[in-house]
Amino acid sequence: MMKNFQELSFNFLFKVSHQPVLLRDLLEANILFNEGMLIDPAKLNFRFKTFNAYVYYGILCVLILLPLLALTHYFFTKLDFHISIISAVFVTSCIFIGYDLFKIYVRKNISKKLIQRAWKNHFPCFAYEKYSKIVEEIYKQALKDEIPKANLENYVLEKIVHSK
Numbered sequence: 001m002m003k004n005f006q007e008l009s010f011n012f013l014f015k016v017s018h019q020p021v022l023l024r025d026l027l028e029a030n031i032l033f034n035e036g037m038l039i040d041p042a043k044l045n046f047r048f049k050t051f052n053a054y055v056y057y058g059i060l061c062v063l064i065l066l067p068l069l070a071l072t073h074y075f076f077t078k079l080d081f082h083i084s085i086i087s088a089v090f091v092t093s094c095i096f097i098g099y100d101l102f103k104i105y106v107r108k109n110i111s112k113k114l115i116q117r118a119w120k121n122h123f124p125c126f127a128y129e130k131y132s133k134i135v136e137e138i139y140k141q142a143l144k145d146e147i148p149k150a151n152l153e154n155y156v157l158e159k160i161v162h163s164k
Contacts, residue, residue, distance in 0.1 A: 017045035021118035027139040044114040
């Protein structure tokens with residue numbers, strides 16, 4: 001049930017290309033993801049649907065804030081209307097700040113999902129959870145050694161096998 005909702009949400013919020021992720025892009029995305037950085041959507045072949053994100057976040061805010069507003073409005077106005085005004089300003093700022101946090105959260109989730117999907121394509125015999133850090137180190141070494149793009153896949157696979 002939750003996986004279906006998450007899949008539906010991702011399909012609503014993102015446009016994902018059917019083109020496979022290139023090995024070099026996967027390796028770069030893996031490094032950035034492991035370091036906790038945001039990944040360029042073009043590397044993983046996805047695009048953020050901005051209007052749909054506003055709609056989704058708006059519905060989420062309405063579902064959460066409307067019941068809270070109904071519960072607290074009466075008490076704040078009876079207590080002091082200044083508290084009601086200050087709380088409205090606070091909630092409004094939280095909504096705008098929350099949208100940026102929401103975008104970062106869903107973007108990290110889709111990035112992880114797409115990295116794992118591409119990982120199954122390029123490294124089907126090596127589990128992502130176990131080998132992502134190992135491959136990160138191997139790719140960093142390949143960059144230092146200036147391994148050409150044509151030999152990169154063989155280099156990485158050979159190093160993974162020898163690291164076992």
